[in-house]
Amino acid sequence: MCNEIYNFEAWINIVEPFPGESISHFLGRFERANLLTGYQIGKEAGVGAIVTRWKKLYLNPFPTQQELEALANFVEVATEKLKEMLPVKGMTMKPRPIKLCAACYAEQPYHRIEWQYKDKLKCDRHNLRLLTKCTNCQTPFPIPADWVEGKCSHCSLRFATMAKRQKPR
Numbered sequence: 001m002c003n004e005i006y007n008f009e010a011w012i013n014i015v016e017p018f019p020g021e022s023i024s025h026f027l028g029r030f031e032r033a034n035l036l037t038g039y040q041i042g043k044e045a046g047v048g049a050i051v052t053r054w055k056k057l058y059l060n061p062f063p064t065q066q067e068l069e070a071l072a073n074f075v076e077v078a079t080e081k082l083k084e085m086l087p088v089k090g091m092t093m094k095p096r097p098i099k100l101c102a103a104c105y106a107e108q109p110y111h112r113i114e115w116q117y118k119d120k121l122k123c124d125r126h127n128l129r130l131l132t133k134c135t136n137c138q139t140p141f142p143i144p145a146d147w148v149e150g151k152c153s154h155c156s157l158r159f160a161t162m163a164k165r166q167k168p169r
Helices: 023-034 038-045 050-055 063-074 079-083 102-107 160-165
Strands: none
Touching: 023 050, 038 050, 038 063, 050 063, 063 079, 102 160
């Protein structure tokens, strides 16, 4: 039996973070671009299974500088860019329910970390209440890492379309 050793860095597809993107959404995009799992990313980065927790926005304990540097090295993104995907210091985050501003998503389709702040109930840009479930079938949103096509996992309603039913705050 042959033990193959892969040099991931030789073929890694670089994924550029979006402004304010959540770590969950970024990791999901990186996984798909490189045909990897969160577990494989953590293993190759040398941080272990913690990456699978970060995909779910479970950030307690908060990522250490060492963990972020190791992940940054593997995904080839600056450590400071990864820090921007995490809640700002002193801000309490709530990993569930997953929140969405459909109007923002229609403009730029990705999950923002600020939507998950505990006290964040509305989108400051659009002055609309953040959604926590599909406006059609009431299914809660899956973790942002799983947002492949930007639509409800149950009824397939596009996130961008949900903006029509998003209420003013």
